[in-house]
Amino acid sequence: MKREKKKSISEIFGSRVFNDAAMKEHLPKETYKAIRKVIDKGDSLTPEQANIVATAMKEWAISHGATHFTHWFQPMTGFTAEKHEAFLWPAENGKALMTFSGKELIKGEPDASSFPSGGLRATFEARGYTAWDISSPAFLKEDEGGLTLCIPTAFCSYTGEALDKKTPLLLSMDALSKQAVRVLRLLGNRKVQKVVATLGAEQEYFLIDRRYYEQRPDLIYTGRTLYGAKPAKGQEMEDHYFGSIKERISAFMSEIDEELWKLGVSARTRHNEVAPAQHELAPVFATANIASDHNQIMMEVMKKVAIRHGLVCLLHEKPFAGVNGSGKHNNWSMQTDDGQNLLDPGNTPHDNAQFLLMLAAVIKAVDEYADLLRVSAANPGNDHRLGANEAPPAIISVYLGDQLTDILEQIEAGESRGSRTGGFIDVGTSVLPPLPRDASDRNRTSPFAFTGNKFEFRMVPSSSSVSAPVFTLNTIVAESxxxxxxxxxxxxxxxxxxxxxxxxxxxxxxxxxFNGNGYAADWIEEAARRGLPNLANTVDAAKAIVAEKNKKLYEKHKVFKAGELEARYEITLETYIKTIRIEAGAMIEMAERMIIPSVITYTKMLADSINAVAATGTGADTSIAQDRLKQVSSLLKDFGSGIAALRAAFDEAENAHHGDTYAVASLWRDRVFTAMGTARQSADLLEGLVDQDFWPMPTYQDLLFKV
Incomplete structure (x- = not known):
């Protein structure tokens, strides 16, 4: 079949974005200049200018077929939210006008009490506001209902508290810029006006067949498998990583690229990841605010496109036990308004004072606020992943590599005299060119690693917004x-x-x-000797949000008020409680309605078979069947006891006093989560013994290899 020629990337890139090019085309010159002044220098638009922008944006959207607009925002659910409004307004002659005002562009009013607020909003205090983020361009989102104009916005309560992920990110970018410009001016740079945080967020994910997904209540409810025996083959052969991409997956990836390119997301790198059915998509870096918006868009598009291909995209950090989980590698740096990367060491970093000062500021920030950086990457899914064989440990450390470590040691000892160089690698054959060698190796076990001209924060959860890790980094570095x-x-x-x-x-x-192996057991002991915090789970990490020193930090740089931090602490713990509650409930439900009845049916079949053979009077041996019946029956008893213990722990936690959220979250972690692990052990052993025709759900073999 002859394939239809696709449009080039340059033809489709940004075609559904009201970006700089679209503004230049559709706005009067003076209004365009005013918008650029707001974005670049922080001025504000007049009501008249806002009306002009709104009209142009509406006409642009309608010309593409849009009928509705929405304020697209990022509440504390971790997902995006939107309320669609039609451009339509009835006219006196019985016809309809297509209207969109500057007031509608600038401000929206969603219900603030129905989103997580950590006590900032009660049910009877419903009013909240969305405010247009002029620095992030509007875009057209397509679904089966058509095109909708999405306007990126911040979300706050009636009393002005931030209720979203975007507001603190924008405030932290201002804080970082202010302090970085102070330092640069003192170093003699009089031209710099602004410093922006930049971010490239690599996104890992799993793809599974939708048929199997729909037969797994645990995946539907929680995004991860609560039961599942390890298959005979996992990732041991290391054949999936960077392996040849299956045609079905390649078709999905190609459509993802095209959809993201239309939305101005610079998707660039795609490949198979380490685990079976696991993949990665990485964009080119952008300013942190836009990169954060783009990552939210990316996750949503991946889920939608997967469905079109008969697949389901899993973004959970650990959807399958025993194989690698997924993260988001956040590549963070700082850039001046004239394009200078402040973390670029240059060819001779030992005498690059500006770079060394910025590097030192980051090191100081990470050490002093390691607890904040850790909690910025904490969620229940990541608790399964951190410290495993594909993820960094829960202990924050900084990897610098040989070259920079050597320079810092020289400085501490007296004065730096030179920089190590990488040289070249000669492979030994004339058909291959000499390969330039970097001055330092890479370290996959480090949670926070310097990678040439940026830091890679490898601890970030795959399902979460990148906002918290970035606003944390911005703020702590601003303080340094x-x-x-x-x-x-x-x-x-x-x-x-x-x-x-x-x-x-x-x-x-x-x-x-620390440049060593973060997976090594002795690193935990060494880190303790160094006094580095080891916050192994979300519940323990959450305390950092309301630590007194951290409250002072955020208040000083005007990123959070104390009440907002208290609210986010409550939301973090409440989210943990709700997550474990849903997982435990799903586990009990699957046990009672699927696994136990199916195993009972299987044991009846075994017993009937044994009796039928015995009834023939031939004396045929039934010992294997009898052994299997005993084994399965014993495990079924253990599983039933495990589920009973889980239900008792669930009821205990459910009825716990709700005055102390930390205590309640600890109970769900220590009693319920632990009981879940115990119950699962018996179920997974049963899966390996029960005839596959009797096992009530698709196995890991189906989920990981039949894609």
Whole structure:
């Protein structure tokens, strides 16, 4: 069959985005300049200018076939939200007008009490507002209902508290820019006006056949398998990673790319990941706010496109036990408004004072606020993943590599004299060219690794918004830069003070630098000796949100007020409780309605078979069948006891006093989650013994290999 020629990337890229090119085309020159001034310098639009923008945006959207608009926002659910409004407005002559005002563009009013608020909003206090984020371009989202104009917005309560993921990210970007510009000015750069955080978020995910998904209540309810025996083959052969992509998956990936390109998302890299049925998609970096929006768009598009291909996209951090889980590798850096990457070491990093000062600021920030960085990557799904064979441990450390570590050691000892170089690798055959070798290796076990001109935060959960890790990084680095600027402002000799600051930071914070194997058991002991926190789960990590030093940090840089942090602490714990509650409930339901009845039917079949053979009077041996019956019956008894214990733990937690959310969350973790693991062991052993025709759900073999 002859394939229809596809449009080129340049033809479709950004075609559904009201981006800079679209604004230039559709807006009057003066209005376009006003918008650029708002984006670049933080000015504001007049009501008249907002009306002009709204009209142009409406006409652009309608020309593409859109009939509705929505304020697209990111509440504390971790997902996006939208309320669609038609452009339609009835006219006096019985016809309809297509209207969209500047007021509608700038402000919306969703119900704030129906989203997680951590006590900031009660049911009777419903009013909330969405506010247009002019720095993130509007876009057209397509589904079977047609096209909708989506306007990225922030979301706050009637009393002004942030109820979303976007607001603190925007505030943290302002804080980082302010402090970074202070430092750069003190270093002699008078031109810089703004510094932005940049982000490239790699997204890992699983694809499974929709037929099997629909037969697994655990996947439907929770996104992960609550039962499942390890298959004979997992990822041991290491044949899936970067392996040839199956045609069905390739078709999905191609459509994903095209849909994302239309929305201005620069999807670039796609490949098979380590686990069977696992894959990765990575975009080119963008400013952190836009990259965060793009990652939300990416996750939504992947789920929708998967359905069209008879697949289901799983974003849970650990959907399958015994094989790699999924994360999001956040590649973070800082860039000036004239395009200078502040974390680019250059060819001779040992004498690049600006780079070394920025590097030192990050090291100091990560060491002093490791607890905040850890909780920014905490969710119940990630509790299954961190510390396993594909993910970094729950202990925050910084990997710098040989070159930078050597330079910092030189500085601490006296003064840096040179930078190690990588040289070349000669493979030994004339048909292959000499390969330039980087000055340092990479470390997959590090949660926070320097990777050439950026830091890669590898701990981020695959299902979560990237906002929290980024606003945390922005804020803690802003604080480091603030303290550095304070010292420089008092210095009589700035250059000498820069050297002193770098040396002091290295001496005080070198404990956070670790270039070794993060999976090694002795690293846990070594980290404890260094005094590094090991927050193994979400419940323990959550306390960092309301630690006094962290409250002061966020209030100082105007990212959060104390009440907002208390609310996010409550939401984090409540989300944990709800997640474990749903998982435990699903586990009990599947046991009672699927597994136990199916195994009873199987044991009856075995017993009937044994009796039927005995009734023939031939003396035929039935010992194997009898052994199997005993084995299965014993495991079924153990499983029944495990489920009974789980139900008792569930009831205990469900009826616990709700005045102390941390205590209740700890109960769900210690009693219910532990009981779930015990019950599962017997079920997974049963799966290996029960005839596959009797097992009531698709197995890991079906889910991981029949895609």
């Amino acid at each position: 830069l603030s303290q550095i600027a304070d010292r420089l402002e008092k210095a009589t000799n700035v250059q000498e003070e820069v050297k002193a600051i770098i040396k002091d930071i290295i001496h005080q914070h070198k404990r956070i630098v």
